[in-house]
Amino acid sequence: MKNVKSREAFTIMELMFVVLIGGILVAASIVGYNTLYVPQQAEADIKRAGFVIGGVERVKNNVNRGAYLTQATATSIGSIQTLKDMMGGDVGATTVAGWTYQCPNGVNKTLTIVTDTYTDAAKQRQVVNGINAQHAPWRASLDGNKIRIVNTPVTCAPLP
Numbered sequence: 154m155k156n157v158k159s160r161e162a163f164t165i166m167e168l169m170f171v172v173l174i175g176g177i178l179v180a181a182s183i184v185g186y187n188t189l190y191v192p193q194q195a196e197a198d199i200k201r202a203g204f205v206i207g208g209v210e211r212v213k214n215n216v217n218r219g220a221y222l223t224q225a226t227a228t229s230i231g232s233i234q235t236l237k238d239m240m241g242g243d244v245g246a247t248t249v250a251g252w253t254y255q256c257p258n259g260v261n262k263t264l265t266i267v268t269d270t271y272t273d274a275a276k277q278r279q280v281v282n283g284i285n286a287q288h289a290p291w292r293a294s295l296d297g298n299k300i301r302i303v304n305t306p307v308t309c310a311p312l313p
Contacts, residue, residue: 192279199284202302205266205302208240222235222311225255231249249268251268256307260308264304265301267301271299284300290304
């Protein structure tokens with residue numbers, strides 16, 4: 154009879170090969186996340202910004218005789234009834250919970266919209282770039298972990 158040695162463990166090379174394959178899979182998933190998932194999320198946020206900008210423009214053009222709605226201090230968009238109505242009511246307002254609107258009364262003013270907090274800096278930068286590319290004359294910029302969207306110079310007036 155032949156003396157057959159039983160094998161009871163993996164060799165170091167086999168274990169290193171498994172670790173290498175695992176590392177490759179992790180690296181591929183990180184790249185996939187940054188190239189697929191983040192841009193999709195950013196595009197959704199660019200659309201939300203366009204939704205808010207559209208509501209603000211509708212108030213100006215359809216309700217307020219060509220002037221943007223006056224709001225002296227930064228106020229939650231959901232609590233400004235006229236703007237909320239132009240965005241589809243409560244449903245529209247909940248999509249931008251945490252966003253604020255401000256436009257001091259008068260001419261040559263700056264209308265400011267500030268988003269809620271971003272935790273992903275890459276997504277935040279993509280949203281800023283998308284807003285700037287798609288929603289001129291509105292301009293977006295980084296504001297800490299939020300995005301500041303402005304339109305200036307504008308005329309702001311209370312509702313008639």
